Amino acid sequence: MPRFTNFSYLAALVSFGMHALLLVLLGGASFKLTPEPAPPDEPLVLMRIPADPAPLKQPAALIPETSANTYPSxxxxxxxxxxxxxxxxxxxxxxxFAAKYTNKNSKGYRHNWGQQVRSMMGTAIEGPDQGVVRFRIEIAPDGRLAKLDTLWSTSTKAEQLARRAIESMPPLPPTPTGKPLIFEKTISFTPYANDGPPSYKDDCLPDTPAFSNPFSWDGASAQTRKEQPTTPKLDPQAMEECLRQLPKDTLEAEMARDQRLMDQWGSSKTGR
Structure with a gap:
């Protein structure tokens, strides 16, 4: 029988250790790859929610202060x-005065006519009946209504009241020029608008002509630049007659006009 040397013992010990280590590693891997089955009598629960969760507390700084007037009943x-x-x-x-004032297409007569109509329509109340209506009117030389057409209207009730007032108007004076007076007038039946008396101080100034494009072309005629119309000048006799008809403006009248404009378009009290 051959005799083993120390080297043979050492080699056998190393081989035995490597086999043992390999068995341990293979056993652990197989153990990890095989999942452990859940107990059959207990269901799998992912998360438990309490039956009555406690409300989340909001920081005191984020909670608005409420009072009895915050939410009106x-x-x-x-x-x-x-x-x-x-x-x-x-x-x-x-x-x-209006029956003799011929400037600006009988300006005073036209204003008084609209004021007479509005005064007979009654109180304007905020709501679906409020509105504005615009008419085209023709007044005969003797003051009678010759023609009335509705151009547009925002309220059927306002138009009905205006037409009823026009039909029952008292006799009016003859027109200032002794000719038919044709004009357009807007009647406002609203709780915030008022047609105040006009200002007559600039009525003798000539009307500024309307601007027209000097380079407009009809596509057929020769292309030329059109001259802008100039402001007409009144002859001395017409200017004298116009100035004679102007009413005497007083400081109180101008202050009242400025106050009406402030009331209509806002004032410093409302921040506008």
Missing amino acids: QDAPKNPPASMDAPPAPTPEEWA
């Missing part, structure tokens, strides 16, 4: 709708 009284009383009818003195 439905029983609280509402603001009444806005309204405006009908303006007074033109006075006999105003009609006497």
Whole structure:
């Protein structure tokens, strides 16, 4: 029988250790690759939610302060709708002035006619009946209504009231020129608009001609540059007659006109 040397013992020990280590590694890998089955009598639960979760606490700085007036109740009284009383009818003195004022297509007569109509329409109340209507009117030389056409209207009720007032208007004075007076007039039946008396101080100034494009071309005629129309000048006699008809403007009248404009378009009290 051959005798083993120390080297043979050492080689056998190393071989035995390597086989043992290989078995341990293979056993651990197979153990990890095979999942452990769940118990059959207990269901798989991913997350448990409490039956009555506690509410989340909000930081005190983010919670708004509330009071009794923050949320008004439905029983609280509402603001009444806005309204405006009908303006007074033109006075006999105003009609006497308008019957002789021929400047600017009988400017005073046209204003008094619209004021007379609006004064007979009654109080304007905020709501679906408020609105504006525009007419084209022809007044005969003796003051009678010759023709009335509705150009447009934003309220059927406003148009009905205006036409009813026009049909029942009192007799008017003859026109200033003794000829038919044709004009357009807007009647405002709203709680925030008022047609105040006009200003007559600039009526003797000539009208500025309307601008027209000097390079417009019809495509057929020769291309030429059109001259702009110049402002016509009144002859001395016509200017004298115009100045004679102008009413005497007073400081109180100008202040009243400025106040009407401020009331209509806003003032410093409303921040506008």
